[in-house]
Amino acid sequence: MDIKTAYNDDNYTIHVGHNIYDTLIHDYTKDYKDVYYIIDEYVYELYETKFSQLNHVIKAPRGEAFKHINPVMNTIDSLLDLNIKRNSLIVVIGGGATGDAGALLSSIILRGVDYIHVPTTLLSHDSSVGGKTAINRPHGKNLVGTFYRPKAVIFDLNFLKTLDDEEILSGFGEVIKHAMLNDQITVENLMHQNRRCINIEQLEPFIITGIKTKLRYVTEDETESNVRKALNLGHTLGHALEYEYQLKHGHAVVLGLLFMLYVSNERLNKSFNLQKYVEYFKSVGYDVSYLNELNIPSLIERMSHDKKNNETEKIQFVLLEAFGTPKFDNICIDELTHYLKEFQEII
Numbered sequence: 001m002d003i004k005t006a007y008n009d010d011n012y013t014i015h016v017g018h019n020i021y022d023t024l025i026h027d028y029t030k031d032y033k034d035v036y037y038i039i040d041e042y043v044y045e046l047y048e049t050k051f052s053q054l055n056h057v058i059k060a061p062r063g064e065a066f067k068h069i070n071p072v073m074n075t076i077d078s079l080l081d082l083n084i085k086r087n088s089l090i091v092v093i094g095g096g097a098t099g100d101a102g103a104l105l106s107s108i109i110l111r112g113v114d115y116i117h118v119p120t121t122l123l124s125h126d127s128s129v130g131g132k133t134a135i136n137r138p139h140g141k142n143l144v145g146t147f148y149r150p151k152a153v154i155f156d157l158n159f160l161k162t163l164d165d166e167e168i169l170s171g172f173g174e175v176i177k178h179a180m181l182n183d184q185i186t187v188e189n190l191m192h193q194n195r196r197c198i199n200i201e202q203l204e205p206f207i208i209t210g211i212k213t214k215l216r217y218v219t220e221d222e223t224e225s226n227v228r229k230a231l232n233l234g235h236t237l238g239h240a241l242e243y244e245y246q247l248k249h250g251h252a253v254v255l256g257l258l259f260m261l262y263v264s265n266e267r268l269n270k271s272f273n274l275q276k277y278v279e280y281f282k283s284v285g286y287d288v289s290y291l292n293e294l295n296i297p298s299l300i301e302r303m304s305h306d307k308k309n310n311e312t313e314k315i316q317f318v319l320l321e322a323f324g325t326p327k328f329d330n331i332c333i334d335e336l337t338h339y340l341k342e343f344q345e346i347i
Contacts, residue, residue, distance in 0.1 A: 003211055005149075006219050014129060014153040014211055016204075021118065021156040025091065028116055028152055032089040036079055038102045040066070040094030043120050046162050051093075056082055060094065066101045067135045069144070075101075076109050086110045089151070095121035095167075096128070096249065100142070104133035107148035117150045120159040122171020122200070123250055125207045126178070128153045130218040130231075140305045141239040147223055157207075160200055166248060169285050172198050173250025177233050177257060178210030181217075183324040191280055198284055229308050230326035233318045234260050240302035245290055254286050262343050264319040267329060272320070278347060291347045296340045300333060 003014040015024055029035045034056065041059040044051055051057065058078050060066045079090075090113055092102030099117045106115035119128040134145030163171070172194075179186040186209060193202050214231060221228040238256030242249055258281070261272040282288055300315070308316045314330040321327050331339070 001208055003208070003215070005215060007149075007222070010149055012150055012152050014155065016155045016157065016208060016211070018157050021154055021158070024152070024154045025116075025118070028154075029089060029091070032087070032114075034085060034088040035091060036082065036084055036088060037091045037093060038075060038098070038105075040098045040120070043094050043098075043159075047159075060098055060102070063095060064097045064136070066094075067097045069135060069137075072101050072105050072135055076105050079105075079109060084109065084113065086113060088113055090115040091118060092116070093118040093120060094124075095119065096124040096126070099124055099128050100132070100134045100145070103131075103148055103150065104135055104145055107133055107146045112148070114151050115148075116152045116154065118154045118156070118159075121163060121167055122160055122203070122207075123167070123174055125155060125171070125210060126174040126214065128155065129211055129214050130228075131222060132224075136243075140243060140302050143305065143307060155207075157204060163200070165285065168198050168200055170248035170250030172203075172284070173234075173253035173257075175203060175206050175210055177231075177253060178213045179206065180257065180320065180323050181230060181233060181326065182209060182213050184322070187323050194284060196283060224308075229316070229328060230318055232308055233257065233320070233326060236303055236306055236308070236315065236317050237299065239306065240299045241290065243302055244295065244298055247290070251286060254281050255288065255291060258288070258291070258347070259340075259343055260317065260319060262346070263317060263329075263331075263339055264321075266339060266342075267331075268319055268321060268327065270320070270322075274346070288347060291344060294340060294344060296337055299340070300336060303336075304333075 001016045005011045036056040037054050038058050038060050042062045044059050061071050090106045106113050117128045131147050131149040133148050134142035137143045179190045190206050217228045217231055234253045234256035237259045238253040241255055242252035261274050264270045303315045311330050314332050316330050319327050319329050
């Protein structure tokens with residue numbers, strides 16, 4: 001399936017399907033004199049027969065190890081050593097972290113070089129869409145970045161066949177987030193079709209729904225000044241947990257979604273069946289035990305650096321009035337501390 005963005009200009013296509021990489025990468029690269037490939041080192045090992053014949057390949061550190069200033073600058077230096085020009089093309093192949101960092105360096109090298117993202121993980125169905133680029137800093141996740149659209153996204157679902165269970169669980173966190181931003185029916189269908197384990201073969205329609213859901217927000221608010229912030233559902237606490245306990249991104253987001261449902265019940269007088277979702281996430285393999293012994297002061301310190309915050313001494317959360325109806329709420333530190341303590345007791 002081809003999903004086209006709907007900006008006023010400079011649009012691109014997100015291609016989703018099986019066995020589409022070889023044909024599409026040829027179509028997109030044939031008109032560029034020089035093409036440079038930045039490939040996650042682990043992905044390169046898995047698909048060495050596919051990538052070993054390419055020219056100008058730079059292997060990136062695996063996963064989150066790439067999302068730091070030194071690896072990004074080292075990669076920029078390698079590209080400059082290869083005499084990259086502004087009219088070249090960069091192809092970034094890997095998961096969400098590889099895409100975030102690869103997109104960032106594409107946006108700043110020579111003040112901007114065209115790039116294509118080839119996501120290889122379930123998680124990156126989210127991060128590859130929307131034009132965000134980022135690296136991490138000691139203060140928190142994604143605090144340095146730009147907005148820079150790719151020329152295309154080529155999401156060949158065959159790459160998902162080599163994902164291990166942990167990576168599938170991580171990606172599923174973003175799938176369920178998009179479902180919660182869509183509607184109740186999408187959430188229930190997703191949970192029903194993945195009752196005891198996550199069935200990667202049945203996720204394609206939910207991946208497409210997730211991409212379309214994200215584009216709905218991104219098209220209206222590309223630079224995250226307003227409604228796009230809804231896409232951070234589950235991420236305020238999630239990012240803090242990810243950094244504090246070195247969790248996989250999607251695992252941390254799932255824990256953040258549970259906390260979001262609890263706070264929505266408390267602050268918006270909602271009646272989400274929290275225990276239902278706790279039991280569901282546990283049944284498909286998520287470890288919720290991290291929630292039993294939270295270092296609350298440290299987590300609040302990390303959340304205080306969240307880029308969505310716009311009020312002193314308050315932390316902005318995305319809550320839900322209902323599935324598909326997000327609401328922004330600025331919560332003061334004392335209240336948030338109380339909610340975290342109460343949340344620990346009921347999980």
